[in-house]
Amino acid sequence: MIATDVIGDIALVIVIAALLAALARRVGQPAVIGQILAGLLLGPSLFGRLPGHLTSHLFPHAVLPSLTALAQVAVVIFMFAVGYELDLRALRGHGRVVPLLASSALALPMGLGIAFVLLFRSGFASIGEPHEGHSFVLFMGVAMSVTAMPVLAAIVREHGLAGTTAGVTATAAAGIMDVLAWLVLAAALIGTRHSGRFSWPVTLLLISCFAAVMLLAARPALAWWTGRSESVLSNPVPIAFALAMGSAWVTASLGLQPVFGGFLAGLTMRPRNGSPDADVLRSMDQAGSLLLPLFFVVTGLSLNVGTVHGDALVILALVFLIAAVGKLVPAYAVSRTCGLEPRQSATVAALVNTRGLTELIALNVALVDGLINQRLFTVLVLMALITTLMTGPLLSWIGPVPAASRPTAAERLTNT
Numbered sequence: 001m002i003a004t005d006v007i008g009d010i011a012l013v014i015v016i017a018a019l020l021a022a023l024a025r026r027v028g029q030p031a032v033i034g035q036i037l038a039g040l041l042l043g044p045s046l047f048g049r050l051p052g053h054l055t056s057h058l059f060p061h062a063v064l065p066s067l068t069a070l071a072q073v074a075v076v077i078f079m080f081a082v083g084y085e086l087d088l089r090a091l092r093g094h095g096r097v098v099p100l101l102a103s104s105a106l107a108l109p110m111g112l113g114i115a116f117v118l119l120f121r122s123g124f125a126s127i128g129e130p131h132e133g134h135s136f137v138l139f140m141g142v143a144m145s146v147t148a149m150p151v152l153a154a155i156v157r158e159h160g161l162a163g164t165t166a167g168v169t170a171t172a173a174a175g176i177m178d179v180l181a182w183l184v185l186a187a188a189l190i191g192t193r194h195s196g197r198f199s200w201p202v203t204l205l206l207i208s209c210f211a212a213v214m215l216l217a218a219r220p221a222l223a224w225w226t227g228r229s230e231s232v233l234s235n236p237v238p239i240a241f242a243l244a245m246g247s248a249w250v251t252a253s254l255g256l257q258p259v260f261g262g263f264l265a266g267l268t269m270r271p272r273n274g275s276p277d278a279d280v281l282r283s284m285d286q287a288g289s290l291l292l293p294l295f296f297v298v299t300g301l302s303l304n305v306g307t308v309h310g311d312a313l314v315i316l317a318l319v320f321l322i323a324a325v326g327k328l329v330p331a332y333a334v335s336r337t338c339g340l341e342p343r344q345s346a347t348v349a350a351l352v353n354t355r356g357l358t359e360l361i362a363l364n365v366a367l368v369d370g371l372i373n374q375r376l377f378t379v380l381v382l383m384a385l386i387t388t389l390m391t392g393p394l395l396s397w398i399g400p401v402p403a404a405s406r407p408t409a410a411e412r413l414t415n416t
Helices: 002-026 031-042 054-058 061-085 097-119 121-126 134-145 149-158 165-189 200-226 236-254 258-269 278-301 311-337 342-352 356-368 374-389 391-398 409-415
Strands: none
Touching: 002 031, 002 061, 002 278, 031 149, 031 278, 031 356, 031 374, 061 149, 061 236, 061 258, 061 278, 061 356, 097 121, 097 134, 097 165, 097 311, 097 342, 121 311, 134 165, 134 311, 134 356, 149 165, 149 342, 149 356, 149 391, 165 258, 165 342, 165 356, 200 236, 200 258, 236 258, 236 278, 278 356, 311 342, 311 374, 342 391, 356 374, 374 391
16 A cells, blocks of 8 residues: 555656746746645645645655655656766866955855844744754855755756856856855764764774775776676666765765765766766666755745744844855956956856755755754745846846857867
């Protein structure tokens, strides 16, 4: 009976998420917005308010462990694809703008988020969030500073910004911010009460050793193995999937969430020189895209927008202000300082303010590890949704990027 309910729920989730994703594209928003709304629709925020609490009938407690496990697999695959697609060579040829942009647009909102927690402790206590430890403070800094590179890249493509100075600059900076944000989040989680059976110094040592083995030993070994045409396992797709799942299992066993293992596996699998394998990227993207709606629904089941009132509404307004201003102001200022035109700089600022899926993954990690409660989780998810929703209208208001910022064919060939 449970298996039947799980199968039915998967079908329901995929159909509704696909419909809302298509609708989101029709109104100029990325597909992930529609999928997030699908999670909100099916959760207690909407369906749960209907007579008979429809959410509990559609998603009984018995099916939640199975849906959560599938959602976790989807996120691990997604994080593998993020790491596998991350190309730090894109930093070349952009001078100082990309590293300055990445560092300022990460450090300022992170610093503001940390200061906000320290100065507004009573506000967090009023919504049942009494945490004052370094892990909670550091996590709130991460939550304010995340930029969702995959969603940003999709917006760049959909708005015709691919290949422009603004689009390339924002995407490259987002890649750096992704790596740094995950490192800080990992540091915040080490030593929490749900972080594992080891003390935090031992956990840090074990994680560092595992990362070193993956990047320094496993990476060249994989390149050699998959390059042998006579190898029995020369097909890289099952190797990629097994590596992602195995790495996720190791990091989870050592005291970090599986998402970190998936990301590390992607970095490990990526060729040192050249582009990612098209078959691997396509297969992992398709598998992740098919299962990711389950992640949004599991997220939606932990949300109740009706709890955002009073002090929670004040906190939502403040975290939105901190998150948006902390990204937009330094991104625009650094871009102008480094020689970009005003419209280019505004476009870069609007793009790096995108949070989307990356933020949701970080928030779910914090919720599972007990760093935040469900009420603050709801507030931060709404902040992520609003900052992502505003990207499209901001780009439309800014207008088309000046033609001068689009490289000529000769310039593109030279950069390649």
